[in-house]
Amino acid sequence: MARLVARRLLLAVPVLLVVTFGVFAIAAASPFDPVKAYAGSAALGADAQTLARLRENLGVDRPFAERWWEWLTSALGGDLGRSSVLRQPVAEVIGERLLWSSLLCAAAFVVAVTTGTVLGVLAARRPGSMLDRTVTSLAYALEAAPVFWIALLAVWLFALQWGVLPAGGLTDTASEVVTADQVVRHLVLPAGVLAVSQLPWFTLYVRQGVGDALVEDPVRGARARGLSERTVLLGHALRSGLLPVLTLVGSRVPELITGALLVETVFSWPGIAAATVEAATSVDFPLLAALATLATAAVLAGNLLADLLYGLFDPRVGFSDM
Numbered sequence: 001m002a003r004l005v006a007r008r009l010l011l012a013v014p015v016l017l018v019v020t021f022g023v024f025a026i027a028a029a030s031p032f033d034p035v036k037a038y039a040g041s042a043a044l045g046a047d048a049q050t051l052a053r054l055r056e057n058l059g060v061d062r063p064f065a066e067r068w069w070e071w072l073t074s075a076l077g078g079d080l081g082r083s084s085v086l087r088q089p090v091a092e093v094i095g096e097r098l099l100w101s102s103l104l105c106a107a108a109f110v111v112a113v114t115t116g117t118v119l120g121v122l123a124a125r126r127p128g129s130m131l132d133r134t135v136t137s138l139a140y141a142l143e144a145a146p147v148f149w150i151a152l153l154a155v156w157l158f159a160l161q162w163g164v165l166p167a168g169g170l171t172d173t174a175s176e177v178v179t180a181d182q183v184v185r186h187l188v189l190p191a192g193v194l195a196v197s198q199l200p201w202f203t204l205y206v207r208q209g210v211g212d213a214l215v216e217d218p219v220r221g222a223r224a225r226g227l228s229e230r231t232v233l234l235g236h237a238l239r240s241g242l243l244p245v246l247t248l249v250g251s252r253v254p255e256l257i258t259g260a261l262l263v264e265t266v267f268s269w270p271g272i273a274a275a276t277v278e279a280a281t282s283v284d285f286p287l288l289a290a291l292a293t294l295a296t297a298a299v300l301a302g303n304l305l306a307d308l309l310y311g312l313f314d315p316r317v318g319f320s321d322m
Helices: 002-028 034-044 048-058 064-076 090-125 130-144 147-161 180-214 217-224 229-241 243-251 253-267 273-281 285-313
Strands: none
Touching: 002 064, 002 285, 034 048, 064 285, 090 130, 090 180, 090 229, 090 253, 090 273, 090 285, 130 180, 147 180, 147 253, 180 229, 180 243, 180 253, 217 229, 229 243, 243 253, 243 285, 253 273, 253 285, 273 285
16 A cells, blocks of 8 residues: 555656646746736736836746746745735635635535435435436436536525525625634535535446446345345445445546536635636736646545555455556
């Protein structure tokens, strides 16, 4: 296991270097002007000399490869640079928002895995039944639905029509203090929508895995020994059927991050979504590179976690084979 982790960490280094370099290259080719984004409305009345001086002060007049190398060497020393659009250090920008994004993703992921496992087992228990067809049809329908459409529908239904949940934000409008009760109430809708966007994959994988396990010889043997259906289902079929889901954990991380950005935007959740949008439209090189590095590291960590779980729970797979 230690050798696998060390090998993956070594492979992550060139991947992160390529990602950060690509961010600077793409940002340099962007049609957005970072100087005008920084100056705002003041740039409309500024002369060319003033804009050129501001461009020099921001360092955007230099080649992007030079800016990338400067940012990389500073980042290795612990300095991620300063965000030009948010006017604060990049480390502070990420630190203030990462907690809320992590909370949203973690809550949605737990709900999606738990609910998907339950629905998948119930559907696989009686293939072809009304419950199986209903769960499967609903899963395919949700799989095709865009996450922002689900979010807007949830706001219309639960916030505007029924008025049972807040439409967005982290706390109530008149509140000056962040309390746990308010955070939980405001978290329900965005976390629920993000969970629903991931739910079809886990449901279908569990249904397929458990359904295949129920017709395998070990499960048939357990039934022949007179074990109860509950024991056969939960003790044998579910254990074998959940193995394919472990590989799904890592592969869903990129879409979970993308979905979280859209959900945060719709519900005005104070995560990294707003910072990502502002960094992209303002060509904020340091912030863009830091956020891209963070997202890439999360994807690599998710893939590593999936492999570790698969190696631990499947005796047929060894860590040396990965």
